[in-house]
Structure formats: structure tokens, C-alpha cells
Amino acid sequence: MLMRIGGTETASLDEVWIEVKNPATGELIDRVPAGRNEDAALAVDAAEAASGSWKKKTMRERGMILFRAAEKVREQHKDLARLLTMEQGKPLHESIDEVRGYANILEFYAGISAHQSGEFIRLGSSGDGLVVREPLGVCGAIIPWNMPVLIMGWKVGPVLLAGNTLVLKPASTTPLTNIRLAKILDESGLPPGVLNVITGRGEEAGEGLVRHPGLRKISFTGSCATGMKIRELASHHLKEVTLELGGSDPMIVLNDADVDRAVEGAVRGRFYNAGQTCTAVKRLYVQEAIAEVFIRKLKERTSTLNVGNGLGPKTDMGPLNSSGQRDLISRAVEDLRENDHGTIITGGCALKGKAYEQGWFYRPTLVTDIVPGSPLVTEEIFGPVLPVMTVPNLETAIREANNSRFGLGASVWTSNMHSARKAFDEIHAGIVWVNRHLTIPPEIPFGGVEGSGIGRENGQDALDSYSRTKSLVMGW
Structure with a gap:
């Protein structure tokens, strides 16, 4: 198994590997490269190279790629769920629900793609104003091992629909299904370099990604301690952050x-x-x-x-x-x-x-x-x-x-x-x-307050967080 950078697969520069084992049996399933700082830099470079042409596509064109990917995921959901169970451990019926949830998220963002527009403002004697939203550029996402498929959807859907490119780092114990889902996006028409997957441990590949000056935003789901460190590192280049941290x-x-x-x-x-x-x-x-x-x-x-x-x-x-x-x-x-x-x-x-x-x-x-x-x-x-x-x-x-x-x-x-x-x-x-717990539909913004993080996943809120407004004022 190899990393995916720029739409192709490549081994880590020094070819050090991480074993992925079945938590139920201890059996070796596969191995992935232990990416380092150099690999993170390659992934960001690939994302930057793809950024210009990707953001020129209309939001509806980007949405159609997400929709086709969701359709392929549904067709392959049993095989994907089995792979997820083998690397993560959860019961197969829970893996099936999670894979279907990923498809739901892509379909949600594809569905709202045709309804996004700018804002025209009459300014009276001052003229007229136009407010549009532009993508941030190259974004990074670090996802955990507990819900790797669903949380990949939370990151990939709004990031790509907004016109950004993405470097995704899965957890070192559960990277396999994430890599397969990235390939499905490729097969659905995603151009090379728009989504790059770098495998490795957090203190190496993850930190290398967060530190890279070419990254405009980092989204992290995981522990409070790691989230605080990421926020500190991101501040060095004024990167925006979304942190979905622990809960009790x-x-x-x-x-x-x-x-x-x-x-x-x-x-x-x-x-x-x-x-x-x-x-x-x-x-x-x-x-x-x-x-x-x-x-x-x-x-x-x-x-x-x-x-x-x-x-x-x-x-x-x-x-x-x-x-x-x-x-x-x-x-x-x-x-x-x-x-x-x-x-x-x-x-x-x-x-x-x-x-x-x-x-x-x-x-x-x-x-x-x-x-x-x-x-x-x-x-x-x-x-x-x-x-x-x-x-x-x-x-x-x-x-x-x-x-x-x-x-x-x-x-x-x-x-x-x-x-x-x-x-x-x-x-x-x-x-x-x-009278319920755990249910998080893709339409509903999700995130914490106080020690549980900043920013929101899901819904229009997440989509807006991966773009910035740009204003035009016309005088007559």
C-alpha cells in the first residue's frame, strides 16, 4: 500500500512502513509508508499545483464529482465496510452505517452546490456592492481512528466543494479505507492533486503538514492536547483552524x-x-x-x-x-x-x-x-x-x-x-x-464549546468556513 500524492501513489522517501493490524485478531492487514516532513511538503506542493484549475470550476461542476463519488461508494459499501471493520474493529453493521453516512455527506454538499451565490447590495448614491466567496487555497485535514470514514466526509465535502485543494492525513492505525475512498473520488473525476493522502504518525507527517507555510487552513479531529498544539503551530503563519476535540x-x-x-x-x-x-x-x-x-x-x-x-x-x-x-x-x-x-x-x-x-x-x-x-x-x-x-x-x-x-x-x-x-x-x-443521542445529520452544524474545540463541521457553516468573502464596490 502506498501514499497518494498528486493523484498517483508513491512510497515514503525512506520507505519506512507502519503495519496496520486487525484489532480483533492481531492479524497484519497491510502496511503504509511512515510519511515525514518531506512527504508532507510534496503533498502540499501537489495540492498547490492543482489549486488554480480546481477553483476555476463552477461549484456545480465540483458538486457533480462529489455526487458521482457518493454513488460509487453506495455501490461498493459492503466491501468498504468490511475493510473498515478489519482495520478499526467495529461491528460490520456499524461500519455499513458509517460508509453510508459518508455517502450522505457527499450527497448533501453536492445537493446544495447549485444554491450558492454571491450577494448584490444597493448602496444608494455610493454605488453598488457585490460580495462573493473565494476558496482559501490549500487546506489540511488530520482525522482520527475512531470514525475515520465519517470524519473524512466532514472534511472532504465542504473543502472540495468550496474550491480548495486538500492534504488529508489519516490515523496511522486506520488509513486503508480512507485511501480507498480517495481513489473513488479519483475515479469519479477529481483531477490529480486536488486530494492528496499522506500516511504516517502525527508527530512526523502530521506536524510536518501543520507547519507547512503553504497551508491556509488545518482541520483537526482528535485529543485536546494535540488540538492545542496544532492551534499554536498554526498561529505561526496565521492559518485558520477548525478543532473538534474531546467530549464528556x-x-x-x-x-x-x-x-x-x-x-x-x-x-x-x-x-x-x-x-x-x-x-x-x-x-x-x-x-x-x-x-x-x-x-x-x-x-x-x-x-x-x-x-x-x-x-x-x-x-x-x-x-x-x-x-x-x-x-x-x-x-x-x-x-x-x-x-x-x-x-x-x-x-x-x-x-x-x-x-x-x-x-x-x-x-x-x-x-x-x-x-x-x-x-x-x-x-x-x-x-x-x-x-x-x-x-x-x-x-x-x-x-x-x-x-x-x-x-x-x-x-x-x-x-x-x-x-x-x-x-x-x-x-x-x-x-x-x-430523547436521542449520537445522531449528527450532515445538514446540522456540529462542534464543541469551551475545551471541546472551535469551529463547526457539517452544514452551510462548514462550507462557509472554507471560503472567505471578497467585496466589490462600484461607483457610478
Whole structure:
């Protein structure tokens, strides 16, 4: 497997390779070049060379390429999903949903391409004004391993439709499906050099990309620490940034909620993708009057989840993406157990046995009686561990929900629309769901507040963020 620069494939200059392994079996799937600063420079040069002709195309012409790519993705969605499961670990049905979600995003941007226009302004005796939007130029995108296909769509769709060229760096553990999707865009008519994929580790290929003076904007999805470093590096050349960082999403269940529906929402919201989702439910607050029944049902439902190889026909939850990720989760739970910071009511350990010995599996885990200030609540736990806490009322739940440095998403489960509106108005988050969690349609702007990032993915907001206005004033 090779990098893709300027529409062709090339090996890294020194041909150092990164192995891509199946998280369920440890099996070697493929290998990709460990790109360095020199490779990032080549990719930016290729994007710059393609920039002039690409921005001259009409937005509708660019949109048609995205539409054709979405059509090809739908035709190949089973093969793409299988590849995604093999490198990332998630169950096949989740991979299918993610691949279809990528196609949805491209179709959305293709669909709005014909409705973009400038603005004509009558200025009276001063003349007339015209405001148009121009592309920024060469943009960069660094995407994570947890939702690599969907997040590639978040970057590629608006960047390319706005008339920019792009250098994309996938995560080192999940680059294969991203490379295949880039080839599909090629096959759909994308000119050489408009989209370039550079593989490698963040401290080498990623940092080399961010530092390059030819880049006009960098979009990053990942950890808070890395996001802060990227923002600092980008400031050296006044690059624009979009940062979608970590989250510690609260889920609030009130007394008047549909308990069974909320239980299902908590299970999916926490254990989807083995809990490796920025907007996963990471803190669960249940009102006291229903807490006993809710926790009992939640425990029963969690215990039914079938954990195994994502390619298995009955798998509900796959492995964690890497041994390092499983070690982080194991240490967090062991620290809680050793310090008596909570009560583990189900799970709490890695899965053992012949079927699991080569993979990075962990049992779905529920914890109650959490000690205030426990890292399980204050930090982002990126795995299948859910702390459950009781609260007397909505006001307390909102106060606890806001007691965090994060502000990505939140949900409230209630049949009272006044309660839902109060939660929406007062919770510090970029998106608030009512009686659901995780759903992010491409039409809806998505991003965090406070420690969860700056800027927005999706919707018209994302498209506008990849262009700048230019004004013309005519005097008569």
C-alpha cells in the first residue's frame, strides 16, 4: 500500500512502513509508508499545483464529482465496510452505517452546490456592492481512528466543494479505507492533486503538514492536547483552524422519560463503537425516583451485549482499536477499584478465552456510587465504561453536566418539552439532543464549546468556513 500524492501513489522517501493490524485478531492487514516532513511538503506542493484549475470550476461542476463519488461508494459499501471493520474493529453493521453516512455527506454538499451565490447590495448614491466567496487555497485535514470514514466526509465535502485543494492525513492505525475512498473520488473525476493522502504518525507527517507555510487552513479531529498544539503551530503563519476535540457528554434521564427507550439510548450511546466516539454518553445522570428501576434495566441490557470480532454475524460490540487503548481503559478502571471511587456493577475487566486472546477486547462496564471528582467523570474515558449517578432534579443535573471542561454534546430524556427547552438553553454544549443521542445529520452544524474545540463541521457553516468573502464596490 502506498501514499497518494498528486493523484498517483508513491512510497515514503525512506520507505519506512507502519503495519496496520486487525484489532480483533492481531492479524497484519497491510502496511503504509511512515510519511515525514518531506512527504508532507510534496503533498502540499501537489495540492498547490492543482489549486488554480480546481477553483476555476463552477461549484456545480465540483458538486457533480462529489455526487458521482457518493454513488460509487453506495455501490461498493459492503466491501468498504468490511475493510473498515478489519482495520478499526467495529461491528460490520456499524461500519455499513458509517460508509453510508459518508455517502450522505457527499450527497448533501453536492445537493446544495447549485444554491450558492454571491450577494448584490444597493448602496444608494455610493454605488453598488457585490460580495462573493473565494476558496482559501490549500487546506489540511488530520482525522482520527475512531470514525475515520465519517470524519473524512466532514472534511472532504465542504473543502472540495468550496474550491480548495486538500492534504488529508489519516490515523496511522486506520488509513486503508480512507485511501480507498480517495481513489473513488479519483475515479469519479477529481483531477490529480486536488486530494492528496499522506500516511504516517502525527508527530512526523502530521506536524510536518501543520507547519507547512503553504497551508491556509488545518482541520483537526482528535485529543485536546494535540488540538492545542496544532492551534499554536498554526498561529505561526496565521492559518485558520477548525478543532473538534474531546467530549464528556452528559445524558440526563428525568422521571417522566420513557425508561425503556432511555435505557436503549444509553446502551447505544455509550457502547456504540466500543465507546470510542467523541459524542458518546460518558456521564449518565438519572433522576432519583426512577434510578433503581433504570439502573436495574440498564445492567440487564448491558449484560446481553455480545462482544466479539466485528465481522461476526451477532456481534454487538467489537474490540478497542489498539492494545494501548485497552490498557488506558484497564488502568482507569483499576484506579477506580483500588481507590474505592465507585462500585462496578457489571464488566470491569478485559475479556479472556481463546476467542479473545489475540484481540483488544474489554467488557461493557457500568459503575455506580461514583466519588465526586473521580477521573471517570472529570476526564474523557474513550472506551466502554459508563458512570451512572443519581440527581434529585433537572437543575442539579444541568449543574453537574456543566461541571466539566468539555462542551461537545449532551442529551436530555423527558416527555416534558419545558424541561427539554430548559436543558437546551442552559447546558454548555455545541449540540443537545432530546430523547436521542449520537445522531449528527450532515445538514446540522456540529462542534464543541469551551475545551471541546472551535469551529463547526457539517452544514452551510462548514462550507462557509472554507471560503472567505471578497467585496466589490462600484461607483457610478
